[in-house]
Amino acid sequence: MQINILKDIINLKNSKKEFSVITNIKTSKSYIFFINKHIDNDLKKFETQIKGLYNSRKDGMINKTDLFIKHYHRPIKVVIVGAVHISQFFVEYAKSLNLDIYIIDPRGYFASEKRFPNVKVINLWPQEAFEYCPLDDKTALIALTHDPKIDDPAIQEALNTKCFYIGALGSKKTHENRCKRLIENGFKEHDIKKIFGPIGIKFGGKSAPEVALSIIFQLMTEIYKK
Amino acid sequence: MINTFDEKILDEAYQWIELKKTVILATVIQTWGSSPRPIGSLMIVNDTGDFSGSVSGGCVEGEVVRQCLDLMKDKKKFKKIEFKVSNESAWNVGLACGGEIAIFLEKFSDAD
Numbered sequence: 431m432q433i434n435i436l437k438d439i440i441n442l443k444n445s446k447k448e449f450s451v452i453t454n455i456k457t458s459k460s461y462i463f464f465i466n467k468h469i470d471n472d473l474k475k476f477e478t479q480i481k482g483l484y485n486s487r488k489d490g491m492i493n494k495t496d497l498f499i500k501h502y503h504r505p506i507k508v509v510i511v512g513a514v515h516i517s518q519f520f521v522e523y524a525k526s527l528n529l530d531i532y533i534i535d536p537r538g539y540f541a542s543e544k545r546f547p548n549v550k551v552i553n554l555w556p557q558e559a560f561e562y563c564p565l566d567d568k569t570a571l572i573a574l575t576h577d578p579k580i581d582d583p584a585i586q587e588a589l590n591t592k593c594f595y596i597g598a599l600g601s602k603k604t605h606e607n608r609c610k611r612l613i614e615n616g617f618k619e620h621d622i623k624k625i626f627g628p629i630g631i632k633f634g635g636k637s638a639p640e641v642a643l644s645i646i647f648q649l650m651t652e653i654y655k656k
Numbered sequence: 657m658i659n660t661f662d663e664k665i666l667d668e669a670y671q672w673i674e675l676k677k678t679v680i681l682a683t684v685i686q687t688w689g690s691s692p693r694p695i696g697s698l699m700i701v702n703d704t705g706d707f708s709g710s711v712s713g714g715c716v717e718g719e720v721v722r723q724c725l726d727l728m729k730d731k732k733k734f735k736k737i738e739f740k741v742s743n744e745s746a747w748n749v750g751l752a753c754g755g756e757i758a759i760f761l762e763k764f765s766d767a768d
Contacts, residue, residue: 431681431762433673440666455685455760458734487658489696491686498685498760500696503660528662 431460438462439502446530448504450484456496463499473497505530506653509563511556511584512574513540516599519642520572521549527650534559536580556584570595570649572629576604582611589621595652597629597645604628665709669700669764678703678765680724684711684757685736691755703728711759712739724761733763 431453439462442449452473453460461470465484469477479492480499489500505528510517513535521531532550535541541553552559565571571588573581576599585608588596598608605627612622630644631651672679684697692713699709699717701724711720716739723737740756 431764433764436666436670436673436681436764440670443666453683453760453762455734455736458762489694498683500683503658505662526661526664528660 431458435460435462443502446504448502450480450499450501452480452492453498453500454496455491455498503528507532507563507569508572508649509534509565509569509584510572510574511535511581512576512599513537513542513546513551514574515638516574516642516645518545519639520645521546523639523642523646527646532559532563534563534584535575556580556587560584560587565591565593567592567594569593570652571597572645572649573598574629576600578608578611582608585625586612586615586617589617589625594656595626595649596624597626597648599629599641600627602628663698663709665698665700668708672700672702672706673764673766676766678728678763680727681762681764682709682711682720682724683760683762685760686758687755688757689755691757693757701725712757715739716757720759720761727761727763735761737761 439451450463451460452463461473463469463480463484465481473480476492476495476497483492483499484501487501487503491498507530509532510520511534513533517533524531532552533541533546534552534554534556536553536555538553541551543551552562565588571584571593573584575581581598585596585598598605600608608627609622613619626648629648630641631648633644635641635644669679669681680701682699682701684693684695687695692715693710697711699707699711699720701707701721705721705725707717707721710717727735736758738756738758
C-alpha cells in the first residue's frame, strides 16, 4: 500500500465516506474503490467481481486473483434526544463503535459542550434540530428525556421516517401513556409496537452507565438484524 | 446493516510514520477453520516492537511482531505469512483454535 493511499483512507474515514481498498498482494499496490466512480484501469477486468463484493460487504481475496479487498463502512447515525447522564456514558462506551452520534436537547444547561466534548450537540427542540440531522430508515433514535414535550415529537418524527431503531426511556407505565398519546395522534399500533420501551436490555442494572450499556447492546443487536 | 468497530489503527500507524518510525501493517487476508479474528483485521508494528490491534486472539501476535521486525531489516517491502496448525512455529506460538490464517505484511516509512 502506498503511503498516500494510507493517508487517503484516514481522511475518507474521517469524512464518513463508504469505500473499499483493493490491494494486489504480489505488488503491494493499493487502489481506492468507490461504487459511483470510475474504476482504475488495472482493475477494469475484475469490475463485476469487485462490485459484487462491495455490495455484499465481504472482505477477502477476490477469487482467482492476487487482489485483496477490504471495505470501509459509513458509521451508523444515532440521534439521542436528551443530553442526560445516560447519554454521557453512551458516548463514552460508543467511542470504539462505528456510530455517528448527535445529541439534541433544547435545555441549554444540559446541552453544553463541557458535558459533551467532541460530540455534535444541538441545543434546539427536536423539530428544529432535525433540519440539521434529518432522520431516515438508516438512523436510530433514542429518546432519553422522558419529558413528553421533548421526547414525543422526536418519536413521532422517528416513526414517520421509519428509523430502524426507536427506543424510549421510562417505566412501563410511562411507556403505556406514551403509546396512548401516539394513538391519539393517529399512529398505528403496529408501528408503535416497534418502539423499544422501556428502552434497553433488562439485566438488573439501573445506574446511568448500566442503562447506557443496556441500550448499546440492544441497538447493536438491532443493527446486526437488519 | 453491517457495522464495524471504528478502527483508529490506521491513524495510529500514520502518527508513528510521522514520528519517523518504520511501521508494518499486518492484515488478515485469508482464514480457514475457526480463526479468532475475521478477514480484514488489522495490526500494526513499529521498529521499536510496539504493536497495536490484533490478527488473532493473542495466539500468534508475538510471532507476527518477530516477522515484522525481520521484514524491517529486509529490502523487501511486503510479504505474506501463514499460520497453520501443522506449521511447527505456529504450533509453538499456539494457534490452539485449530484455525489457519494468512496475513499480509506491508512496510511504511517516512522516506516513502
